[in-house]
Amino acid sequence: MFSPLANWRHFLARQNEDRVKIFGVAFLVALTSAVLVSVTSVTLKPLQEAHLEAERAARMAEMLDRLPGLRDVMADLGGDALDTRLVNLDTGEFATDVDPNAFDPAAAALDPETSVAIPSEVDVTRLGRRAKLAPVHLLERDGELLLIVLPVSGKGYQSTLRAMLALNADLVTVSALVITEQGETPGIGARVEDPAWLDLWPGKEIVDATGRIVISVVRGKATAPYEVDGISGATVTSNGVSNMLRYWLGGHGFGPFLQRLRTEGL
């Protein structure tokens, strides 16, 4: 006669050092924990996703607010957000076969299928790999580009810096730079987020007349339109910002795409 309750009592009554009991207890503890963790994770997933989405939107909105007059232009056009598209970084063409809203850059950069290794001679950011596709955010009126926002990232002193670089329609002058993520030393490298420092960026030139990338963060005071004052005491972080812009604007980053925009337009 099979009785679950009696079997359970029989199981509990076994000696603790009995082999069946050891495996049984280990299995039951693992099973209970796994169920608990899975249920929590699955139930809370939608809430967490919503927070992440809201954070991304807030960062974007924050950047838009920094760009003078941009809100008015957008209001004229009847929209309150930029148009997000995916760019194939190798060809510089828009990739139309992937939904930009469903694209996860962080996951794509890790997956060997959707990413490429960065050759060491151009990998000044020490990122190692980058995704084949990258999202860009555009503002256009009647097919004419008004503003473009490029996501950039690179290693700083102790963390990966992520930023949004907004370029004016001439694709030469910086419209704004916003740091979206950093974990640098508080009070030192973390000053990379200081509005006062970020306010130095608008109007800076990224390329010279010959098309060479010249933008850089220099030690001390900037003397040319393509130089930005370094953050004192945070040389490594300053160089990190400099390197990340040079990589992402260069031939292995958004270079081909920007070149195509300059010659062909959208």
Add this chain to the structure above:
Amino acid sequence: MGANLDHLIKPLIANNPVTLQILGICSALAVTTSLSTALVMSAALTGVLVLSSATISVIRHHIPNVIRLIVQIVVIASLVVVIDELLQAFAFEISRKLSIFVGLIVTNCLVLGRAEAFAMRNPVWPSVLDGLGNGLGYSLVLIIVGTVRELFGTGALLGYTVLTPAAEGGWFEPFGLMQLAPSGFFVIALLIWAIRSLRVEQVDTPEFAMKRSEVTR
């Protein structure tokens, strides 16, 4: 009841896990740059400690001795994951600031220490009180350190300006070092020194007595 209440009160100062046993120092340094992170971390650790003590105490008669540490870690780790997920869902901003440190509660010696030393041998109610007491003892230290570091490092408390910094027209010059990890050590060390000056019985006896050097002339 008197003995039970002892489990709750003793770990607050007399047997404080951080200042006397020097457990859980790593997280105490990392999350005390501001009071808000210290408070949330305290709540998370206290929650994990109470729940893990209760769970382990309930099943203590059936945990085979050979796998007891594994069972304890599995129980603690799942509770930590659950708490971490809850924070990410309901206190997103703070969970961003705490980053990995909630997850690292798993490796906090304080939690495993109470499970192994107390919950394995005692009934549920005293274990819960012991967990709560130790959690509150840890919280007390974190809150003190967090208050000192945020107040003197930024002039604010919980984000509200208390001492107006010189940059904003006040007289207070923020003490930037307070925001860096070393001052976590300094503040905890000063706290330990203060407690041991008042409660001399907490001073460790040196394990090796120094021998007087014999200077030959």
